Amino acid sequence: MSLRALAQEARVTPGQYLRDHVARKAEGAGIRPDAIPRPASPSVSTLRELVSDILFSAQDWAAMQDALVAEGFALRVRGLGLMLHAWPSDEPICKSAEFGFSYAELIRRLGAGEPPAPELRPADAGAYPGKSRRAAG
Secondary structure, X not given: OOHHHHHHHHOOOHHHXXXXXXXXXXXXXXXXXXXXXXXXXXXXXXXXXXXXXXXXXXXXXXXXXXXXXXXXEEEEEEOOEEEEEEOOOOOEEEEHHXXXXXXXXXXXXXXXXXXXXXOOOHHHHHHOOOOOOOOOO
16 A cells, blocks of 8 residues: 555545654654654655655646645755655655755756745645635735
8 A cells, every 4th residue: 555545544644644653663662752863764765755756757846846735745945955844734854855856956957946835725724723825926
């Protein structure tokens, strides 16, 4: 079963599913989940598989962000790089460079700019009442 299907079955984003899975495994091994460093998580290779097609095939920043949001992710500018977030919870997962996509590389391919702010879809808005829908622009 694919990660996306497992996440849909659990009614969470793929990123949240991975974090929950790692936490369960850690707990079963007697390790506190908060003691596991996020970047060292085994999920980075899985993330690479999930988002590489999107990042390789994107023709512009908006199309890339829309495709990522459809898979339960979003890219955000953080410092001088990009951070992959779970969407719509907006929890940071890891730096894009950790799974092979530097900001500089994406700028060379997609042109100057940055990923637009992702928008909550109507179905997402009810699940996260603290988030408000952003105006397009």
